[in-house]
Amino acid sequence: MAGRLLLVCRLLLRDVRRRRTETVLLVIAISAATGTLTLGLALNDALAGPYERTRAVTAGPDVVATPTATGQQALAALAPLATAPGVTAHSGPYPMAYLMLTARGKTVQAVVQGRDDSPAALDRPAVTAGTWVRPGGVVVEPTFANALGVRTGDTVEINGHPLRVVGTAVTAARAVYPSADWRIDSGSPLVQLAGLVWVDSSEISLLADGRPLSYTLNLRLADPHASTSFRHRSTAGIEYTSWVQIAETDGRLVRQAHKALLIGSWLLTILAVAGVAGIVAGRAVEQRRRVGLLKAVGSGPAMVAAVHLAEYLVIGLAAAGTGLAVGWFAAPALTNPGAGLLGSTGVQPPPLRTVVTVTALALAIAAAATLGPVVRAATTDTVHALNDAATPPRRRRWRVRLSRRMPAALLIGVRVNARRPRRARLVMLNTLITTTALAALLMGLAQDRTVKLGESELANPRDTRTLQAMLLVIVVVCVLALVNAVVTTWSAILDNRHPLAVARALGATPAQVTVGMAVAQTLPAVPGVALGIPAGIVLYVLASNPGIRYAPNAWWFAVALAVLLTIAALTAIPAMLAARRPVADTLRSTPT
Incomplete structure (x- = not known):
C-alpha cells in the first residue's frame, strides 16, 4: 500500500513539474468558480452584518415612531410613548421637515432632521467624514452624498437656503438612500423616495x-423580540418602523447583487467544468501511453484511476484556497462604497460553512471534469492505449455523399470535429455559457438605473451595485472562456497535426487548412450562440423584478458576431503558424 501511494505521489509531482502551464490554467479555471461563489456567500453576511454593526455603534433604536400629525399635535401624540410599559429608553422627539434639496443643478427630495451636539441615549449617528452638525452646515447620509456627487466643503441649498456640507454620517434609525421615508405634505402617507440629511435644530424652522x-x-424596548411585531404599521395616528424593517430595506442594496453573483457562480462552475474537462481531455490523450505502460507492468484499473484522479483533486484543493482568499477579500468592494453602513465583509476570517462549501465545489468540479477521462483510462485496453489512436469517425453513406459537395476547408473542419466529438461539444458549451452571460449583461445595461426624486433623477445604488456584480461576473466569464478557447484550440491543432499534414500532402493549401481549423471551432459555436442569447434573456427576466426593458436587436447581433469572430480568430492564428511547418517534417515527427 505504501509503495502504491509513493508511486502516485511521484507521478503527481512529475506531472505538475512537466505541465506547469496546464496546471496553472486548471487552478485559474477552478478558482474563478470558487471565487465567485465566495463573493456570493460573503454577500449573505452583508445583508445583515453591516447593519448590525452600525446599529451597535450608533445605539440604534428598536422602534422609530413618527406621528402623522405635525407641530404640537405631533409632540402630544409622542409624549406618552416615552413612559409606555416596556420602553426602557428613548431619544427625541427630533424635529423633521420634508423639503427639496438642490445640489449640482439637481433638485431632489430630502428628509431634513434637526439635531444638536448633546449626546443622545439612542441614535447617535457616526460621522464618517468631516464633522457633526453646526449652524450653517449640513451633514449628509453617505449613500445620498454619493448619488448627489457632493463632498465635504461643497454648498447645497435646502428649500432655497444655502448650507455648507460639513460632513457625512450613518445611522441605523432610518433606511439609507433612496429609502428614507418622505411625505408630500403633513398628514400624507410616507413614500420611500428620498435621502436623509441633518441640520442644526435651531435652523430647521427657518x-x-x-x-x-x-x-x-x-x-428601546425591554423585550428585544417585541420589536419584530413593528414592521411598518400605523396605530392611532403614529407610524412605527422596526429596526427589522430598516435592516431589510438596507439589505436590498446588495440583495440583487447577491443574486447576480450566485447565478454567476453557477455559470462559472459549468464553464470551469468545461474548461477543466478540455484540459483533462488533452492531457488524457498525452497520457494514453503511460496508461498502457502502467497496465503492462501489472497496474489494475483502480491504480490507473488513482494516478489520474489524485492529481486533479490536489489541484482542486489548491484552487479552492485561492478562490476563497480572492473572493473573500474582494467582497468589501461590493458592500462598502456608498452602503451607508459601518464595517466590512472580508476583514474577519471566512466562516467554516463558507470554507466547506467552496472546497466541496472545487472538488466537485475536479471530479466531474475528470470522471469521464479517468473511467476511459481505467477501462482502455492495454494494446489500444499503447497505440494511442484517435477515435475513428463513424462513416455513413449520407455523410459521404454530402462531403463530396463540400469545399475543402469545410470538409477539413467537419472531419476534425468527427474525430474528436467531445471537444466539439465542449466548444459549444463554452460558447453557450459565455453568450448567456453576455446576453444577461446587455439586458442589465438596457435598464433604467435611476430613481426619480421630485424634479430630478439620481443613480439608484441598488441597480448600480447589481450592475457592478454583473460586470465582475462577465469579466471572469470572458477570461475563463478565453482560456478555455485557447486550450481547446491548441489541443485541436496539436492533435490534428498528422491529419492536416496528410490533407496538405493530398493538395490542400495552408489557407484551406487554416480556414478548416477555424470552421472546426466555429461550427459547434454557432448553436451555442443561438441558444445562449435567449437563455441569457430568460435568465435575466426570471432573476429581475417586473417592468424590465429589452435590449435592441442590434446588440444581440453584435454580440453573436463578436463571439463567433473571436473564436475564429483564436483558431486561425495558431493554425496559420502550424501550417507554415513543412509537411515532411510534420509527417516525420508525428507517429502514424
Whole structure:
C-alpha cells in the first residue's frame, strides 16, 4: 500500500513539474468558480452584518415612531410613548421637515432632521467624514452624498437656503438612500423616495419657512423580540418602523447583487467544468501511453484511476484556497462604497460553512471534469492505449455523399470535429455559457438605473451595485472562456497535426487548412450562440423584478458576431503558424 501511494505521489509531482502551464490554467479555471461563489456567500453576511454593526455603534433604536400629525399635535401624540410599559429608553422627539434639496443643478427630495451636539441615549449617528452638525452646515447620509456627487466643503441649498456640507454620517434609525421615508405634505402617507440629511435644530424652522414640523421618537424596548411585531404599521395616528424593517430595506442594496453573483457562480462552475474537462481531455490523450505502460507492468484499473484522479483533486484543493482568499477579500468592494453602513465583509476570517462549501465545489468540479477521462483510462485496453489512436469517425453513406459537395476547408473542419466529438461539444458549451452571460449583461445595461426624486433623477445604488456584480461576473466569464478557447484550440491543432499534414500532402493549401481549423471551432459555436442569447434573456427576466426593458436587436447581433469572430480568430492564428511547418517534417515527427 505504501509503495502504491509513493508511486502516485511521484507521478503527481512529475506531472505538475512537466505541465506547469496546464496546471496553472486548471487552478485559474477552478478558482474563478470558487471565487465567485465566495463573493456570493460573503454577500449573505452583508445583508445583515453591516447593519448590525452600525446599529451597535450608533445605539440604534428598536422602534422609530413618527406621528402623522405635525407641530404640537405631533409632540402630544409622542409624549406618552416615552413612559409606555416596556420602553426602557428613548431619544427625541427630533424635529423633521420634508423639503427639496438642490445640489449640482439637481433638485431632489430630502428628509431634513434637526439635531444638536448633546449626546443622545439612542441614535447617535457616526460621522464618517468631516464633522457633526453646526449652524450653517449640513451633514449628509453617505449613500445620498454619493448619488448627489457632493463632498465635504461643497454648498447645497435646502428649500432655497444655502448650507455648507460639513460632513457625512450613518445611522441605523432610518433606511439609507433612496429609502428614507418622505411625505408630500403633513398628514400624507410616507413614500420611500428620498435621502436623509441633518441640520442644526435651531435652523430647521427657518429652512421650513414656517411650515409645521414633523417629529420622530426613538424607542428601546425591554423585550428585544417585541420589536419584530413593528414592521411598518400605523396605530392611532403614529407610524412605527422596526429596526427589522430598516435592516431589510438596507439589505436590498446588495440583495440583487447577491443574486447576480450566485447565478454567476453557477455559470462559472459549468464553464470551469468545461474548461477543466478540455484540459483533462488533452492531457488524457498525452497520457494514453503511460496508461498502457502502467497496465503492462501489472497496474489494475483502480491504480490507473488513482494516478489520474489524485492529481486533479490536489489541484482542486489548491484552487479552492485561492478562490476563497480572492473572493473573500474582494467582497468589501461590493458592500462598502456608498452602503451607508459601518464595517466590512472580508476583514474577519471566512466562516467554516463558507470554507466547506467552496472546497466541496472545487472538488466537485475536479471530479466531474475528470470522471469521464479517468473511467476511459481505467477501462482502455492495454494494446489500444499503447497505440494511442484517435477515435475513428463513424462513416455513413449520407455523410459521404454530402462531403463530396463540400469545399475543402469545410470538409477539413467537419472531419476534425468527427474525430474528436467531445471537444466539439465542449466548444459549444463554452460558447453557450459565455453568450448567456453576455446576453444577461446587455439586458442589465438596457435598464433604467435611476430613481426619480421630485424634479430630478439620481443613480439608484441598488441597480448600480447589481450592475457592478454583473460586470465582475462577465469579466471572469470572458477570461475563463478565453482560456478555455485557447486550450481547446491548441489541443485541436496539436492533435490534428498528422491529419492536416496528410490533407496538405493530398493538395490542400495552408489557407484551406487554416480556414478548416477555424470552421472546426466555429461550427459547434454557432448553436451555442443561438441558444445562449435567449437563455441569457430568460435568465435575466426570471432573476429581475417586473417592468424590465429589452435590449435592441442590434446588440444581440453584435454580440453573436463578436463571439463567433473571436473564436475564429483564436483558431486561425495558431493554425496559420502550424501550417507554415513543412509537411515532411510534420509527417516525420508525428507517429502514424
